[in-house]
Amino acid sequence: MSNVIKVGMADLAVCSGEDAVTTLGLGSCIGIAIRDPATGIGGLVHIMLPDSTEIRNNSNRPKFADTGIEDLVNAIVKKGGNRSRLVAKIAGGAQMFGASGNANTIRVGERNAQASKKKLMQMRIPLLASDTGNTYGRTVIFYPKTGDYVIRSVGKPEKVI
């Protein structure tokens, strides 16, 4: 039996085999999916903000793109994934409402996407595909065995990247 593990906001999970990881209703947050294709070990982190160094209250590591990706990579390696083989896909980063929020949160979706890409590049993890931006929410399911990253949105056909 395969399980689908749910990842909440500012949360991460790792799985292998037939299991999958999912996060429901991504808005301006990003779901970063990373896996080792050879072992099929992978996981998902649901980040909310781009940069932990911009915020004083930054102890919740999966909340930020930079620390969240680091923690996910460490968790995958700990479970038996090979650090040098890791590849990534990202989805989310929508602008749910028009321009709003204070200086730290304006266009946060877009900045989340940029920060995630930058961190992956720094860690030399190839970004194979991404589906970010626009104005709608996304539910994502990641299958580390096949690498399929399934994206569902309201009133739109299902997409696999």
Place this chain on the structure above:
Amino acid sequence: MKDLSMEKLSGQYYDVLKELGNIGAGNATTALAQMLGGKVDMSVPQVKLLDFNVLGDTVGGEDVIMAGIYLQVEGDISGNMMFIQNKVSAAHLINKMMGGMFEIKDEEVEEHEFSEMECSAIKEVGNIITGAYLNALSSLTNLTIYPSVPQLAIDMAGALLSVPAVEFGLFADKILLVQTKFSDDVELDGFFILIPDMESYEKILTVLGVI
């Protein structure tokens, strides 16, 4: 009190915020009753300080489609406010407001796509409800509060809630949610999220003599 953080908003602070939530939601109910021209009951609002990862479940599931109104608050305090309700509640309110002109039937709500006119009606309800909430806060604290024109999005609860969650996320790992149940002939579930920035929290609590 520059080091005021959400974690410290416990005990007495929390009670004050809870009371503000009560009064705000009470005012909103009165406004709603006036608009609908009938009696609207309200249950005692529940005020919860929640972790981000349980937020979606609290409103009925992250993938439930809801209508969210989002607006900015300016004046003596600044911040954001959100009011969200599920699609069934929104459709019910639209039907009431339109006086049965274009009835959205219960069994069709799931598939129904709100028209421009219906979206405008939801915005108006949101405007009135959030305005009443903020009025209560304003008269209680003597602070001037101006709400901006509301913006509407209809999408998965998780996606909508990520917006206020990010605002809270700047200074906390928890979010303050006020849940209200309104009922006339059917029960309507609504959730308020008021997000003053940290300085505004201090202002509100200072005015009320808590700190």
